[in-house]
Amino acid sequence: MEKRWIRKPAPDAEKVRHLADALRVNEAIISLLCQRHVCSFEEARAYFRPSLDSLPDPLLMRDMDRAVERLVQALHLGQRVLVFGDYDVDGTTSVALVYSYLRQYFGPERVDYYIPDRYKEGYGVSEAGIDFAANFGYELIIALDCGVKAVDKIAYANQRGIDFIICDHHLPGTELPAAVAVLDPKRADCAYPFKELSGCGVGFKLMQAFTQHQGWPEDDLYELLDLVAVSIAADIVPIYGENRTLAYHGLRLINDRQRPQRPGLGALRELAGLQTTELNISSLVFGFAPRINAAGRMGDAKRSVAMLLAQSTDEAKEKAGVVDKTNQERRGFDTSITKEALEMIEQDALLRTASSTVLFKQDWHKGVVGIVASRCLDKYYRPTIILTESNGKATGSARSVVGFDVHQAIEECAELLDQFGGHMYAAGLTLPVENVPAFREKFERIVAGRILPEQLIPPVEIDHVLQLTDITPSFFRLLSQMEPFGPGNPNPVFASEKVYATPDSARIVGNSHLKLTLTQDGRHAVDAIGFGLGEYHEQIRQGQPFSVCYTVEMNEFRGAKNLQLRIKDIRWE
Known part of the structure; x- marks a missing residue:
């Protein structure tokens, strides 16, 4: 899918200079801080060392x-x-x-x-x-x-x-x-x-x-x-x-390895294969959250609470095993329903070209419709609502694209709904089954009349342009101190221009992923991986220069650690 590269505005030069004088660190790091409204030594200290004493009353x-x-x-x-x-x-x-x-x-x-x-x-x-x-x-x-x-x-x-x-x-x-x-x-x-x-x-x-x-x-x-x-x-x-x-x-x-861990989270960590890894927000999102969520999606959420409250390792492992089994069941429903939903879109000419997606099927599992909505949004980047039938009503979840308020659009259809709630980018709703066609039509009309064409192209926001020679262990150590990353404090995305793959380094791994080593001006080779970007393999092997945008991470394999770029997108010069 085509992506929009959006270069974030450069911060005020005077603020950058002032903070650089105070901190004496890499210019790219200073720029990142100022973009995040961290522009003084005191603000930097609070940012890098958040204090519980600063919590509001x-x-x-x-x-x-x-x-x-x-x-x-x-x-x-x-x-x-x-x-x-x-x-x-x-x-x-x-x-x-x-x-x-x-x-x-x-x-x-x-x-x-x-x-x-x-x-x-x-x-x-x-x-x-x-x-x-x-x-x-x-x-x-x-x-x-x-x-x-x-x-x-x-x-x-x-x-x-x-x-x-x-x-x-x-x-x-x-x-x-x-x-x-x-x-x-x-x-x-x-x-x-x-x-x-x-x-x-x-x-x-x-x-x-x-x-x-x-x-x-x-x-x-x-x-x-x-x-x-x-x-x-x-x-x-x-x-x-x-x-x-x-x-x-x-x-x-x-x-903190020096203190007793919460047994329930420790058991989840083991199930996710993260025992030796320093956990971050992303680890919690992908390793912990689906398993905790699964109990509520597929049956009884009290099982997740019992796991979190477990007092012993044995008790936690037993309860986490039940939760994990439930998550495996959830993944089966997720996969089959997503396949069905995508086929519904692909086989309908109106749905393929619409500005929104609203799908309803009576027998879809209620517990995974939010996940399916996210999967459909990944494929067809537009506001998406997935509905199923529960207790005689159509009920489901909505997900939205950057910059479009799906909650507000749903609210404008309130006369067709029994209830709704949520946020700008995610919402839930319930309505009479007989109202689904009218809701689909009105929701599409609202979205089509309001959404901007560029909002239907997924954006990649680029924080800073780097030379590959800038990517060093000391640079990564400073970058790591900006964690935890997430919405509002995202993992910085960098771009590098006129890069090449070193000879014979580009290869396909895992069917669709691109693995290669990048260089720029024949200097400073850096390993990189692009998940789902295998389609670029042949063109890269032809030796033409290209631009990449990426995040920087530490890859660990068989005990060895090395810096690696996780490529988000590729553009040809």
Whole structure:
């Protein structure tokens, strides 16, 4: 697929010079920092060494004082608390964090957790969960990663005499639920300075405020930042500001070989084959998140929570094995449904040329439609919605391209929907099956009328142009200190021009991947790999110069380490 190379604007020369004088490091690194609004020595120090002391006061969040007051009341009155969470990674890590922390102070008999059944109860706060709480004597429910739109459900809970504290990070609707407290930094009336916390991050802030109110040391709470880091990675929230600090310290916990690891994450690490690797955000996204998610997608998300809460290595391995088996089952559905979806597009002339993709099939597995939407977006780069039938309704997931707000486009079809929610780039929706054709038509009309032609071509943003001679071990060490990388602080993409493959180095590996060694002006050869770029093999072997854009990584093979470029795209001179 053709890609757009977009060169990021060069930072202000005066700011670059000022920071270069202060830090005395490679000019490319200085440029990267200034592009990320790190332009002074103090900002650089905070960026490279994020401090937990810099976390904003949790009481700045609207309703936090009310939430803490109600939690303290429950503690002193001997009330029972139910920790309620969504079934995805963000929800299950949230539940594991809040449940394990409160259990220390409430005792195991007064706190429990509840994850709704994806298929019987659907997303978010459910009547079944509220009934469970009422029937077993829980007087307070803490909802995590959900609830900000649950107006009717909270009204039902109030009728049953159950209080709610909502910890959410999704966009609120026009009316807030009548809960004791609604903690959501995206509330229009919330002055909390950082708006992009994960759901687990909001739960962490509640526990932080509770801890500070009680005068307890915060070290025990900080031991749970590994869970926050996993939630940040899996939920694809921006990794700057407070999220960067939380992710940085969470990853330090995960990678600290001198302290006991959380058994559940250790078992996942082993299953993913990452025992000897320093984990980063990408490791969590591809190694941990699919396995944790699979339990909720394919059945019971409580299995993931139980794995995260496991106290021993043996218990963790047993529960992780179940979760991993579920993930293998999920991958089977993912592969077959993606194949079916792509065939539907390829066999329909209107779908092939449309500005959006909306597909519906009654028997597709509900648990993988979001993944299938992402796969279809990878193939046909345009806003995509994959729907299946569940409980007599069409329900599914949406994914979008850079710069296009799919949530807003769905919202404009609200009269055809039962419910919807989500973000700019990912959303969920439910509608009557008979409305699917009308929804498909209106959604396509909205997208076609608004999306720009260039938004239908995947972009590659290039941070800086390098000479291959710039790529040295010392350069990579500085680059590594900019981690954790992710949305808002992406792994820098570089470009190099007029490069060649060294003689006989270009070859195909693994059927479709391009492996080669690059050189420029006959100097400084650097190994490179381009996944899925095998089609360029013959042209490269002809000896013509070309340009590459890439990230820089450390490749480890059979104990040997060497710098390697991971090529994202190739252009011919």
